[in-house]
Amino acid sequence: MPKQSIADIDVAGKRVLMRVDFNVPLDESGTVTDDRRVRMALPSIKSVIDRGGRLILMSHLGRPKSGEDNSKFSLKPAADCLSRLLGQPVSFASDTVGDDASKKVGELADGGVVVLENLRFNDGEKQGDADFAAQLAEFGDAYCNDAFGTCHRKDASMVAVPEAMQGKPRVVGFLVQKEIQYLAEAIASPKRPFVAILGGAKVSDKIKVIRNLLTICDQVLIGGAMAYTFSLAQGGKVGGSLVEEDKVELAKELIDAGGSKLILPTDTHCGDAFSSDCNKQVVRAGEIPDGFEGLDIGPETARHYSELVAAAGTVVWNGPMGVFEMPPFDAGTRAVAQSIADSHAVSIIGGGDSAAAIAQLGFADQVSHVSTGGGASLAMLEGQSFAAVDLLDDA
């Protein structure tokens, strides 16, 4: 069901409470090392301030723990980053629903922006607490969800806050709109062949995605460490590779269910230690010697996967093929990324590691869409719907 967007509502002189996903990586000194999530929220942010709205931004950052020193999870660096990108001052509240937040929200002028401190500094956020939500809801005349990366969560700011704001406009932002459009359309009416490439360490993270995509895609290509669990399921030898022993039965089921659609690596690049300068060899999949561990798909697999991508009409990629941050075990991920960049297919890159890989390799602008959501894009590929979006106003 299409939703009302921020463009559809009148914001001049109004306080717009916008949930964004400013859960960005920070370095030791507290500097934002990848500002993509902030940049991707700019269209919605500008839409409000350019029309004279008063913007209150709220987000979480990381997973702070109650009772510990959580200063490294402050949203201040993200607020500074936003100020730089906007070229205008951005006010920052040192709490989320306390005195400083109330004061800074009260001081907002038309076209002004305040960022509230990390929502997860309050236990009520993860608990979906109604009192906490009611305090946040007080700040806004309208609610906007532009936090695609968090849309699979039911945290207070995502669900209880818009619930508490019933009767006021509750809309999606441009980023949420765009992400859902790409991912939903790819799944609903893909140009075929539709090829999914799934990597990463654990089968357990990707079971539901593999199951769902096997019913939609023409081919599902498997890489990353989860390939070794599949190898075990086929009776292969995996040496010291990372595997999930307790997921072997499940891997067998997926192999049976997938038939010829589920494509596993035929060779493996392995090493005798988890380091760039270990002793290396390329072996047949399922023949990893003792003392060695699989660290990447082999060159034959990389070639085969690249050919399948070249022939595809739609490609969805989530999860690296190997240890891409540790050359030469980046070769498989690099080959897949290159073939996606070269192809004319509609190409969608899941967030998290695959988004980082595509950016690091310099291909980000040669694909159709790079998602800002890791878990959220996986949830969409699993066919889940989002309560945080469903409850917003229909268009």
Ligand code: 3PG
């Ligand atoms: C993410 O980066 O996955 C989102 O910001 C959600 O964060 P979470 O996984 O800690 O809920």
Ligand code: MG
């Ligand atoms: Mg996550």
